[in-house]
Amino acid sequence: MDARRAAELAARNAYGRLLAYLAIQSKDLTVAEDALGDAFLAALKTWTERGVPDNPEAWLLVAARHRLIDNARHTKVKTSVINTLKQFSVEGREDPAMEVVFPDERLKLLFICAHPAIAPEIRTPLMLQTVLGLNAAQIASAFLVAPTTMGQRLVRAKTKIRDAGIRFELPEASDLPTRLEAVLEAIYAAYSNGWENITGADPRQKGLTEEAIWLARLCVQLMPEAPETRGLLALMLHCEARRDARRTPEGAYVPLSEQDVTRWSKPLIKEAETELMQAATFKKLGRFQLEAAIQSAHAQRVFSGTVDWAALVLLYEGLIQLSPTLGALIGQAAAIAEVKGTAQGWALLELLPTEAVANYQPYWALKARLLKQLGRKSEAQVAYNHAIGLVEDPAIRQFLLRQSLDS
Amino acid sequence: MKYAILVYETETTFADRTSDQQEAYWGAYNAYSQALVEAGVMAGGAALHPPHTATAVQLLEGQRKVQDGPFADTKEQLGGFFIIDVPDLDTALDWAARCPAASSCGVEVRPLLPMND
Structure with missing residues (x-):
């Protein structure tokens, strides 16, 4: 070598x-x-x-x-x-060939990077740089900012860690749940960043999802008793299992329900299921476990050919109680529409505050679909236009355009 | 390490100092100072008169410019500060969270520059 x-x-x-x-x-x-x-x-x-x-x-x-x-x-x-x-x-000693045993301090480093005194948007880049050794330019390209800007932000964050005197120890037991959540959030941000930006065949974008999974595996290894770390890993593995099926060979967007399950990775799905089962043994439910369980329900299509929408409704209900994000609320409306009918799903969408969903593309896409199913064509057209105007990914734009014309 | 806990207050909380709320107001701060002293972390501090007593001074091209009022006219104004001596930011933040102002207007924690000797 x-x-x-x-x-x-x-x-x-x-x-x-x-x-x-x-x-x-x-x-x-x-x-x-x-x-x-x-x-x-x-x-x-x-x-x-x-x-x-x-x-x-x-x-x-x-x-x-x-x-x-x-x-x-x-x-x-x-x-x-x-x-x-x-x-x-x-x-x-001074013998470099000698076996030097030193403790693995990466867990402390992860907690320092995701410290509440560090701005949330720099936590993920900080982890990628310190724990994984990515350079500022690589991180900058993944986050779509100039390398010098990213470099400056990283320097500023590290200076703050030193000058403000952030503790170089693990958090107190009482703080651990919230602090761990921040670590997992930052890892997930690396993943969703790579996930959402797969428009092209840019290998760098895919790289970041692999790095995120690597970090989650590291967390599981360092904190085997924390069920949410396993939940996060399971969630990302489920998403990763479908990577290839999300686009046709020509690059067109394929929605989850229409994906060809033979293109899903069974080994990744099985690994995700194992992690999720392990997490469940601790009997401490959390946001990531629920999100992983939702993906797991979709993944069952590879084994049984069907999706248990009633189970999905329950899982979304639980998720909304823990973490009522817009994404979860939209997901619940979609699941209710499958189980109890379009009108019920529509009713749920109608309850969402207008200003919160004004620029949220998944809301408009679902609204358009449900309106179309209800036969309210002109309203569906308006909603499709809204969704198309908000979309970033050209493949999804094409998909929505086709849907809007196909009525 | 020494940290300053800067106490920010609004017009309402400044008014509490002298209103029928004053007992609760000062009681909370007395208890807080006492706790800092008993924990052995208190290293100084002061309460400030409300911002209407402030006078801003600037030297512009050699000319003194003296103005009535605080330097920046914001909704939140500095009401006082505590200096604490603790091992790290995390401990300082624990103390900051206990400060009465943290649950009303807010506090800011800043490390003190070490003095060269």
């Missing part, structure tokens, strides 16, 4: 672990990132000359730690931090 490849592999597997450890030690993300970056540069040089060490991760840790101590001497860092680093230096 050549040096560059070894460094890449070490980077992918160990970057987050190394950075988390160094960050917790130095209590400064920027300093830790710089030190680790320097260590990787040194690795490229030294490993090319002298070969790859037996334990590349330990080598990188030792090199980064040296850099941290150097930096600490040059800047005014608290003596306690330098002492901690030096102490570790003695424990770890």
Whole structure:
């Protein structure tokens, strides 16, 4: 294995672990990132000359730690931090080939990234950069902002973490449920970002959904007792299982109910079901478990050929009690329309406050469909026009256009 | 680390200081200060007179510009502040949440710049 490849592999597997450890030690993300970056540069040089060490991760840790101590001497860092680093230096000795066992601090890092004092919109990018080692340009392209802008936002967030003195520890038990919710929200944001932006065949967009699933798997591994982390993983796996079926080979949008189930990934569905069942054993229902259960109900079509809409109505009811988002309310109206008839679903839509749904495309799309089924053609046309005007994805625009003409 | 808990108040809460609500108002702040002292985190603070007592001063091209009223005329005005000494932001936020103003108008938490010595 050549040096560059070894460094890449070490980077992918160990970057987050190394950075988390160094960050917790130095209590400064920027300093830790710089030190680790320097260590990787040194690795490229030294490993090319002298070969790859037996334990590349330990080598990188030792090199980064040296850099941290150097930096600490040059800047005014608290003596306690330098002492901690030096102490570790003695424990770890100077033999880079030696097996260095260091704790996995990535969970702390995840909680720091999703701290309530950090603006919600930067939490996901912060996680992607620190835990996964994506660079600002990669993150910027996924979030459709300029790389320099994303870079500045990330720097600002890391400066705030340091200057405001955010705790580099796990949250207190009493705070854990809400804090965990923020971590899961941020991971889910990475997923839905990649999910909604699949318009083209842009591999970078797909990459982010994979990263999100990777982060959720990590959370399950680090917090096996938290049912909502498994719920989130199950939810994303269910969605991922249908990725290929969401478009025809020509790129046209296919709504869930018309997707060809032979194009769904059974292994992913099965993995999702296992996670959801595991989550259920803790008997602590949550938003993500319910959302995953809703997707699971749709997924049953691959096994039984039918969808249990009555079960979906109940699941949506539960979800709305926990988290009454517009998406959930629209989903419930659609399910009620299937079970109790179009008029009942329509009645539910009518109850939603006009200003909240004014620019919400799924609302107008469902409203148009139900109006069409009720035979109210001209009103359906108006609703379709609304939905078409609000849509971002050209494939869905085409789909809605076809639906509106086909009446 | 030292943090300032900046207490923001509206006209209504400023009025509470002297109205028939004053007992409840000052009682809450006394209890809060007491709790800070007993926890050993109190490092200072002050209550300020209402914004109508404020005078803004600026030096514009060498000329003093003195104006009646607070610097920024916003609905929420600084009513006072507490300085606390706690290990991290998370602990500071716990204390901030207990401040009486947190449940009415709001408080802002800012780390103090360390003094060079």
